[in-house]
Amino acid sequence: MKIAVIGTGYVGLVTGVSLAEIGHHVRCVDVDVRKIEQLRTGKVTIWEPGLEELMVKNMAKGRLYFTTDYEVALEQAQVIYIAVGTPESEDGSANTQFVEQAAKQIATMIRDDVVVVMKSTVPVGTNDRIYQLLQENLKHNVRVDVASNPEFLREGSAIEDAFRGDRIVVGANNLKAFEMLEEVNKPFGIPIFKTDIRSAEMIKYASNAFLATKISFINEIANICERVGANVDLVAQGMGMDKRIGHPFLKAGIGYGGSCFPKDTKALIQLAGNVAYDFKLLEGVVKVNQERQTILVERLLERFHSIEGKQITVLGLSFKPNTDDMREATSIIITESLIQLGAHVVCYDPVAMDNAKGILNTEITFASNMIEALGNSDAALILTEWDEFKEVDVQVFKQMKSPIVFDGRNCYAPEVMAEMQIEYYSIGRPNIP
Numbered sequence: 001m002k003i004a005v006i007g008t009g010y011v012g013l014v015t016g017v018s019l020a021e022i023g024h025h026v027r028c029v030d031v032d033v034r035k036i037e038q039l040r041t042g043k044v045t046i047w048e049p050g051l052e053e054l055m056v057k058n059m060a061k062g063r064l065y066f067t068t069d070y071e072v073a074l075e076q077a078q079v080i081y082i083a084v085g086t087p088e089s090e091d092g093s094a095n096t097q098f099v100e101q102a103a104k105q106i107a108t109m110i111r112d113d114v115v116v117v118m119k120s121t122v123p124v125g126t127n128d129r130i131y132q133l134l135q136e137n138l139k140h141n142v143r144v145d146v147a148s149n150p151e152f153l154r155e156g157s158a159i160e161d162a163f164r165g166d167r168i169v170v171g172a173n174n175l176k177a178f179e180m181l182e183e184v185n186k187p188f189g190i191p192i193f194k195t196d197i198r199s200a201e202m203i204k205y206a207s208n209a210f211l212a213t214k215i216s217f218i219n220e221i222a223n224i225c226e227r228v229g230a231n232v233d234l235v236a237q238g239m240g241m242d243k244r245i246g247h248p249f250l251k252a253g254i255g256y257g258g259s260c261f262p263k264d265t266k267a268l269i270q271l272a273g274n275v276a277y278d279f280k281l282l283e284g285v286v287k288v289n290q291e292r293q294t295i296l297v298e299r300l301l302e303r304f305h306s307i308e309g310k311q312i313t314v315l316g317l318s319f320k321p322n323t324d325d326m327r328e329a330t331s332i333i334i335t336e337s338l339i340q341l342g343a344h345v346v347c348y349d350p351v352a353m354d355n356a357k358g359i360l361n362t363e364i365t366f367a368s369n370m371i372e373a374l375g376n377s378d379a380a381l382i383l384t385e386w387d388e389f390k391e392v393d394v395q396v397f398k399q400m401k402s403p404i405v406f407d408g409r410n411c412y413a414p415e416v417m418a419e420m421q422i423e424y425y426s427i428g429r430p431n432i433p
């Protein structure tokens with residue numbers, strides 16, 4: 001099929017590449033000229049395992065094309081995906097202006113019948129509005145259908161998720177849209193859950209809110225574990241063995257970040273508020289997460305009283321491992337507080353440093369490897385559980401000025417750290433003196 005994808009960010013690029021890989025002819029359009037120029041040279045704009053190889057392969061086969069020209073992208077498209085950003089507005093609601101701009105462009109340019117598919121995460125009711133907007137702006141006598149097809153990929157394993165996801169959710173209100181999306185997605189071999197448009201829109205928000213709830217829940221349990229002498233990792237392991245609960249998202253730490261959970265939880269609270277509903281549980285989840293993000297700084301202050309003039313190493317900057325995405329990363333808040341408290345901050349991340357340099361405080365020093373980052377430091381904080389950190393010989397911490405580690409992701413066994421005489425503080429586990 002001939003498919004256009006609008007927006008080549010994390011979701012649009014992965015969507016375009018995976019649709020090309022299953023045999024469709026895909027044209028991707030973005031307003032960001034530099035991004036498109038780079039993609040056209042065969043270089044991906046995000047760090048995502050396996051993405052570049054698949055992209056280059058499909059470009060070479062002539063099934064994947066990048067452009068800034070809407071006319072070229074939409075020409076003869078039978079299905080058009082909208083995958084532009086829906087960032088957080090000041091009041092917490094999702095800002096749908098980019099989605100609306102994309103819809104207006106589509107309406108003025110299409111000359112053939114199409115199904116417009118919403119991949120972006122949008123508040124319930126948005127697809128109905130987009131349908132109206134399309135109808136009002138059409139320049140030719142064509143049929144346009146709208147379908148909601150929320151995206152569930154996880155950054156860091158997006159390609160894996162595209163080909164082995166648990167389900168594809170399709171919300172539509174007519175047979176043609178369902179049939180088209182079944183045909184598009186058939187080669188993935190993933191079950192398709194068909195529903196109405198509003199329920200599909202809600203599935204996305206409810207799913208993210210539920211996962212965020214699991215994280216805040218286990219973080220609250222971690223706080224109690226610390227006070228009663230239990231070990232949250234063992235508690236989570238034992239809980240997760242119950243199939244009704246499951247292991248994923250029960251890892252205690254310093255809270256969730258990223259481009260989705262923080263904004264989608266707030267957008268759902270706002271959405272509920274718009275219909276006079278106070279979503280108390282989710283408000284609690286967000287509050288717990290906000291408090292979580294500074295927990296390591298508080299512990300550092302408990303240990304040192306003042307960190308003025310101290311050198312603090314920060315290991316891990318991206319909001320989670322296997323991505324260079326710095327959006328809403330906890331490292332932004334932590335490094336800023338450390339600087340405010342007068343510390344000299346040295347950071348290291350295996351892939352996110354280029355992105356981090358444009359975002360973090362300019363007083364921060366960036367080291368080129370873990371050893372360099374640790375040398376001469378008074379304490380180290382681990383913010384992202386990269387394999388590189390988890391698998392390192394913990395001897396590496398002994399070269400610090402004082403080997404004191406505050407681990408926000410429970411990367412090491414406390415017993416091992418104690419044996420190595422490294423002062424070690426982790427999350428929700430008893431400290432071993």
Ligand code: NAD
Binds near residue numbers: 007035086102120121
């Ligand atoms: P992104 O910011 O990485 O990418 C958005 C892209 O859209 C940018 O390249 C931007 O230049 C482009 N764009 C904006 N307006 C445009 C227009 N009018 N025409 C063409 N291009 C335009 O965002 P993302 O992370 O890919 O997220 C996209 C949507 O998918 C959001 O609604 C997000 O909530 C949702 N989502 C994201 C993820 C994720 O892990 N990143 C997962 C699931 C769902």
